[in-house]
Amino acid sequence: MTDxxxxxxxxxxxxxxxxxxxxxxxxxxxxxxxDALDKQITGAEADPATAVVAVAGNGPxxxxxxxxxxxxxLDERGQNPVDFLADVSACFSRIDASPVPWVAVLxxxxxxxxxELALACDVxxxxxxxxxxxxxxxxxxxxxxxxxxxxxxxxxxxxSRWLLLTGELLPATExxxxxxxxxxxxxxxxxxxxxxxxxxxxxxxxxxxxxxKTLLHRIDGVAPEPALREELETxxxxxxxxxVADTLKAFLASRTTKAAHT
Numbered sequence: 001m002t003d004x005x006x007x008x009x010x011x012x013x014x015x016x017x018x019x020x021x022x023x024x025x026x027x028x029x030x031x032x033x034x035d036a037l038d039k040q041i042t043g044a045e046a047d048p049a050t051a052v053v054a055v056a057g058n059g060p061x062x063x064x065x066x067x068x069x070x071x072x073x074l075d076e077r078g079q080n081p082v083d084f085l086a087d088v089s090a091c092f093s094r095i096d097a098s099p100v101p102w103v104a105v106l107x108x109x110x111x112x113x114x115x116e117l118a119l120a121c122d123v124x125x126x127x128x129x130x131x132x133x134x135x136x137x138x139x140x141x142x143x144x145x146x147x148x149x150x151x152x153x154x155x156x157x158x159x160s161r162w163l164l165l166t167g168e169l170l171p172a173t174e175x176x177x178x179x180x181x182x183x184x185x186x187x188x189x190x191x192x193x194x195x196x197x198x199x200x201x202x203x204x205x206x207x208x209x210x211x212x213k214t215l216l217h218r219i220d221g222v223a224p225e226p227a228l229r230e231e232l233e234t235x236x237x238x239x240x241x242x243x244v245a246d247t248l249k250a251f252l253a254s255r256t257t258k259a260a261h262t
Contacts, residue, residue, distance in 0.1 A: 007036035008058065014051035014202040015195070016044050023059020028067035029088060029113045038091045044100050051205035052198045053098075055121065056105035056191075063114025065135065066145075085144035088113060092120040092146050097217045099210035101201045105194040107187055111135040111169060116145035119154055122213070123201070124180060125194045126172040127187035133169035153220075154180040211238040 008019040018040055020027035027033075037055075044050045057063055066088070071081040095102050095117075104110075104118040106126040112135045118124050126132070134147050142148075143164070151160040155178040162168065172184050185193045215234040219227035238244065 005036070006030070006033040007040065009040060011050070012195075014049060014205065015198045016040070016047075016050045016053045018053060018055045020055070020057040020063055022067075023057075023061075025067060025069075026061040026064035026109060027057045027059065027114070028064055028069075029117075030067040030070045031084060031087070034084075034088055034091050038087075038094065041091070041094045041098060045098060050100065051202040052101050052103060054103045054105055054194055054198050055117065056194070057107065057114075059108075061108030061114070062104075062106045062110045062130070063117060064109045065112030065114055068139075082144065088116075088145045092116055095120040096146075096150075097214070099214050101209070101213060103194060103198055103201070105190060106130045106132070106172065106181075107190055109169070112141070112143075112147075113145050116143065116147045116150070119146060119150040123182045123197060125183045125185070125190065125197055126175075126181050127190045128171065128173050128184050129187055130172040131169040132172055132175065133167065134163045135167045135169060137165070138167040154178065207242040208238050208244075211241070 003021070006021055008021045010017040010019070018037070020033060022028060022030070022033060040053070044053050066081075066085070070084060074081045074084060101123065102121040103123045103125060104121040106114075106118060106124060107130050108127075110118050110126070110130055110132045115132060115134055118132075134143060134151065136143050136147075148164060151163065154160070155163070155175060159175075159178065163170070172181060175181050176184055182197060183193050211234050215230060219230050222230070
């Protein structure tokens with residue numbers, strides 16, 4: 001791996017840090033970067049030593065969206081960019097569905113495809129100066145990486161409609177009341193805060209956490225009755241896979257020991 005790779009990977013104990021590495025273009029998404037990101041999804045899920053994935057950006061921004069150079073190169077070859085964007089959408093959907101928790105670490109700009117990448121993650125941490133928005137309409141584009149689908153659930157119908165239909169970018173502090181961003185901090189504190197949050201998630205890493213993450217994806221948008229059935233099925237699957245009975249016995253034994261010494 002070199003400084004010119006589109007994605008820099010660093011394993012810090014149970015946390016795998018991925019850094020989008022096209023700083024000269026504000027980490028705009030091209031085919032090489034999406035391919036590298038997609039490979040890391042597979043790698044993280046297959047690695048029992050990886051409990052959490054954190055995705056951040058090198059340079060002045062997290063990610064300013066799709067690479068317009070890529071769009072125009074495809075157009076000049078007579079190809080609609082939608083085929084490339086189908087790969088982007090599939091990659092982000094894999095992150096959304098992954099049993100491994102993903103944390104987006106935002107600074108600078110998180111716009112269009114950058115916003116869509118963050119929306120696919122489970123937890124978001126942002127520098128207070130980050131500018132966030134959909135922004136597609138500013139260049140006569142419409143979303144193709146998931147913001148029209150995921151943004152309303154993240155920030156609510158009203159704010160999502162405003163962001164989608166105006167293209168306006170808002171500072172991260174404007175999202176503090178939505179519950180979507182877990183922590184908003186001064187930029188010098190961003191990485192330390194993100195690391196702490198990742199460690200909290202890693203401390204709860206287990207087959208049960210992976211089952212739960214998968215369940216949350218499967219029941220998103222599903223009607224209550226089938227969602228409740230899915231929940232029961234997940235409980236049944238997890239009971240054996242997570243050795244729950246042994247855990248409960250140990251818990252009760254510790255309570256009995258404590259009571260005996262009080």
